[in-house]
Amino acid sequence: MPDTSPIFDIQAFRNALVEWFRREGKDYPWRRTEDPWHILVSELMLQQTTIPTVLGRYELWMRRFPTPHHLAAVDEQTALRSWEGLGYYRRVRSLQAIAREIVTSFGGTFPSDKEGLKKLPGIGPYTSGALLSFAFNKPAPIVDANVARVLSRIDNYSTAVDSTEGLKYLWARAEELVDPDHAREFNSAIMELGQTYCRISAPDCLLCPVRSFCTAERPETLPVKNPKPEITRAEHHDILYIRNKSILLSKCQEGERHAGMYRFPQRDDDHTLSLPHLLKQTYNVTRYRVTRYIHHVTDAPALRPEEELIPLEKVHELPMASPDRKALNSAALGKLLDKIK
DNA sequence: CAGGCGTGGAC
């Protein structure tokens, strides 16, 4: 249960954290707005994605889709293309579904209650709390990886933070601590504390603004997490086939990974494997470490229904996952493609 | 509810 020892003065903790944040809090673009659409986009982008990556994409994306109406109006392919390189492409599909629901069902107005928010695709416990506090300044708790780290250290809490029990504890603690009068600043502050003083490795406890509230004995050992699944190796073989200034690509089907995006056609038959490869890549996809070869095929392959010849000048408009886009832009393939243009 | 879902940076 939460530490309720008389030593821990909750209001003093809130004040120390919020006052530190007012002095040292960083100035991110998504902290300069209270528009729930802008907050939502930033939160979806930031799910499992680092701040530097998002900083490189967020403002341009917001200029292109400044309101839900703008995203609702484009086709899915365009939405996916705008998200290219950010990964977890389901996020932008959720974002577009939300945009369309706001436009068609909510008359352009964003829900501002937890029940309404959590019905929307892609919005779970964390993101609903983030919207409630960052956009509406309501005292909703949030628990992300930063908050889990900060709270587990403050309470010297050694149950796995990704276990059912650990999550229950953290959410109860976050709810108890969130400042009812300054929810936006408090939640921003506790997350930012986790990125700065209370960072993963080599936490800077000596300068931490809430060190007097912290009971961690060995902060660098917290939080405890469940073991991750093992990485398994995979190898696959794809083809580059060009005909009449067009390139053969495969459209990923609904339900597949990368649904709606385009990739090099895969061929694992012995004949393809016997061909020399133009390019060898290795990359990680979730729990797989993939080695992928791209073979140059000159004889017309038997086409599968999901495969189509795409004019080379159209390829840049199509959504592709990073490894495929990189392959297309690589020197090895570029030489060949340039010659054909 | 454990496993799937991307990517790039830090070390």
Place this chain on the structure above:
DNA sequence: TGTCCAAGCCT
């Protein structure tokens, strides 16, 4: 090179 991980959600 390999390993770990990030403002999580869905099934």
